[in-house]
Amino acid sequence: MVETTTSVTQFWLTCSLADWEYTMIRILCGLTLASLACLAVVAQEKSVKPGINDPFKSPDVEKFVKTFEGESREIFTERNKVVEACELKPGMVVADIGAGTGLYSRLFAKAVGPNGQVFAVDIAPKFLEHIQKTSRDAGLKNVTPVLCNPDSVDLPPNSVDVAFICDTYHHFEFPEKTMLSLDRALKPGGRVIVIDFHRIPGTSSDWVLNHVRAGQDVVEKEIASCGFKKTDEVKNLLRENYFIIFTKPAKADAPPAKGPKPVTPVVAGYGAVVPTPDAAEPPAKGSKVVFDVTAVAKDAAKPLPALERVATLLNLAGVSGLKPSELEIVVVLHGDATSAALDDAAYKEHTGRVHPHADLMKKLKDAGVKFLVCGQSLARKGYDPKQVRGEVSIASSAVTAVANLQTRGFAYIPAH
Numbered sequence: 001m002v003e004t005t006t007s008v009t010q011f012w013l014t015c016s017l018a019d020w021e022y023t024m025i026r027i028l029c030g031l032t033l034a035s036l037a038c039l040a041v042v043a044q045e046k047s048v049k050p051g052i053n054d055p056f057k058s059p060d061v062e063k064f065v066k067t068f069e070g071e072s073r074e075i076f077t078e079r080n081k082v083v084e085a086c087e088l089k090p091g092m093v094v095a096d097i098g099a100g101t102g103l104y105s106r107l108f109a110k111a112v113g114p115n116g117q118v119f120a121v122d123i124a125p126k127f128l129e130h131i132q133k134t135s136r137d138a139g140l141k142n143v144t145p146v147l148c149n150p151d152s153v154d155l156p157p158n159s160v161d162v163a164f165i166c167d168t169y170h171h172f173e174f175p176e177k178t179m180l181s182l183d184r185a186l187k188p189g190g191r192v193i194v195i196d197f198h199r200i201p202g203t204s205s206d207w208v209l210n211h212v213r214a215g216q217d218v219v220e221k222e223i224a225s226c227g228f229k230k231t232d233e234v235k236n237l238l239r240e241n242y243f244i245i246f247t248k249p250a251k252a253d254a255p256p257a258k259g260p261k262p263v264t265p266v267v268a269g270y271g272a273v274v275p276t277p278d279a280a281e282p283p284a285k286g287s288k289v290v291f292d293v294t295a296v297a298k299d300a301a302k303p304l305p306a307l308e309r310v311a312t313l314l315n316l317a318g319v320s321g322l323k324p325s326e327l328e329i330v331v332v333l334h335g336d337a338t339s340a341a342l343d344d345a346a347y348k349e350h351t352g353r354v355h356p357h358a359d360l361m362k363k364l365k366d367a368g369v370k371f372l373v374c375g376q377s378l379a380r381k382g383y384d385p386k387q388v389r390g391e392v393s394i395a396s397s398a399v400t401a402v403a404n405l406q407t408r409g410f411a412y413i414p415a416h
Contacts, residue, residue: 047173049213053150056124061101064127068101074240075166075195076103082166083107085234085243086193088116092161093261095119095146095185097153098168102131102143108164109140117261119160121146121153151177152359154268155185159261166195167241169219170212177354179226180301181269189250192228194219195241216242264311265318267363270303271311275319283317288328290410292402294335300353303360304340306415307331311360314367324367330405331364334374334398338381341373346387358389365391374398 069076083104088094090113096105099120109118120131120143128145135143148154151174153163163182172178182192197208199215214222220230228246237243262272293306310331317327333341339350340357347355361371371392378385378394385394395401406412 047150048175049170049173052171052211053123053173056122056127059124059126061126061130065101065130069103074238078238079103079107081237082195082243083111085237086111086162086164088112088162091115093117093119093159095121095153095155095160095163095182097121097163097165097182098171099131099145100127100168102127102134104164104166105131105143106135106138106140109135109143112142114142116142118143119146119155120144121148121155123148123150149359150174152181152269153178153185154181156262156264156269156272157184158187159272160185161187161190163190163192165193167197169194169196170214175222176226179223179228181359183227183248184269186248188248190248191231192223192246192248193243194223194246195238195243197241216244220244263319264315266314266324266367267311267360270360270363271308271313271315273312273315273319282320283313283322283327285322285326286328288405288408288410289313289413290330290332290402290405291413291415292398293331293333293337293340293415296336296339297356300351301356303357304337306337307340307357307360307364309413309415310364310369314364314369327368328410329364329369330372330401330410331369332372332374332395332398332401332405333392334377338373338377338383341371341378341388341392342383343387343389346383350383361389361391372398372401374401 067073071077075082086108088108088111092112093116094108094112096102096108096118099105099122102120105118105120109116112118120128120135122128122131122145125147128147131143132145135141146154160182163186169175186192196216196219197212198204199208199212201209204212223246224230228248230244231247232245234243234245260274262274264270264272291306291310293304295304295306297303297305310329313329314324314327317324339347340361342350342355344355344358347353347358365371372395373388373392374397375385375394376397378388388394402412
């Protein structure tokens with residue numbers, strides 16, 4: 001329903017008073033917030049191992065096949081025992097994180113059967129092309145290549161039963177961000193299997209000590225800090241590598257997934273939707289929508305719920321056969337949501353946390369979404385306009401932005 005300009009104006013005037021109240025509360029609570037920020041686990045802003053993935057920018061695939069699938073590598077020679085120890089079942093969804101040449105992706109595809117699915121996740125397009133070809137050649141139709149980012153697995157929320165990270169964790173340049181993205185993708189009760197090199201000074205080879213940044217103890221602490229619980233360890237199977245299993249805590253009230261699986265065809269990893277081809281009122285070509293965003297998530301480490309709604313609309317359009325360019329979407333940020341407009345460094349400076357909305361905002365921008373932030377809210381909250389992130393434009397005010405957009409035919413969606 002499209003609100004009238006008068007009612008919208010009244011709404012924004014109310015929000016302006018709330019802005020002032022919030023500013024006073026922030027001043028009074030500043031010391032407490034600063035203390036809490038010191039206790040927060042902050043995701044890496046910089047790579048923990050710069051350059052480690054440079055060989056994969058344009059890999060010689062055949063060369064890596066000989067390396068990754070050679071008899072000198074124990075995770076190749078013991079591959080069948082490793083798959084057995086993963087305890088996969090038909091119909092499961094498995095994510096092979098850092099799939100490389102697809103050795104385990106193809107093995108997992110056979111283990112979960114035609115009703116299961118394997119996401120072969122990697123940062124190297126050439127590896128994914130190889131995986132797609134070799135899977136097709138082997139008659140495996142349940143392997144889906146996924147090109148991910150250095151700090152995110154880019155998988156749909158609650159879509160994965162088992163995540164497999166084999167000799168790959170030490171290649172995570174942003175381990176906390178990556179594991180948090182995996183937490184979103186994993187179903188409650190889902191498992192994360194990590195196989196990586198023992199790194200023991202005085203015992204491990206010079207290559208391992210120089211190449212692998214952390215030993216098992218550090219890896220376990222890092223993964224546990226992201227909310228996973230270590231539930232098992234497979235010993236005496238591998239000599240050069242450890243084999244540990246973590247579980248994402250299950251929600252007691254989470255019902256088992258039934259029916260079609262959710263997909264994110266336009267905004268990967270966010271706003272998952274279930275295709276409903278025969279449903280009434282699908283997204284219409286030429287739709288113009290303005291999302292009025294004022295609130296933050298209850299969990300400060302998660303993206304704005306309103307931005308998830310924007311992703312949902314785009315994904316609904318995608319499953320309906322529309323291109324993102326066939327919709328016009330504007331997001332107006334103000335009130336408590338103003339901080340989302342800050343660049344990564346400024347957000348961390350003001351909140352003590354890594355920017356939880358950055359990845360989603362970039363993907364929305366890539367899909368054609370336009371972002372505006374209220375200039376009045378920036379001033380009231382003491383944010384420097386120079387610290388606003390590149391994908392966000394500064395509006396004179398939120399009320400004028402919304403009013404102007406409505407006069408141009410935009411449907412108004414309050415997303416606070």
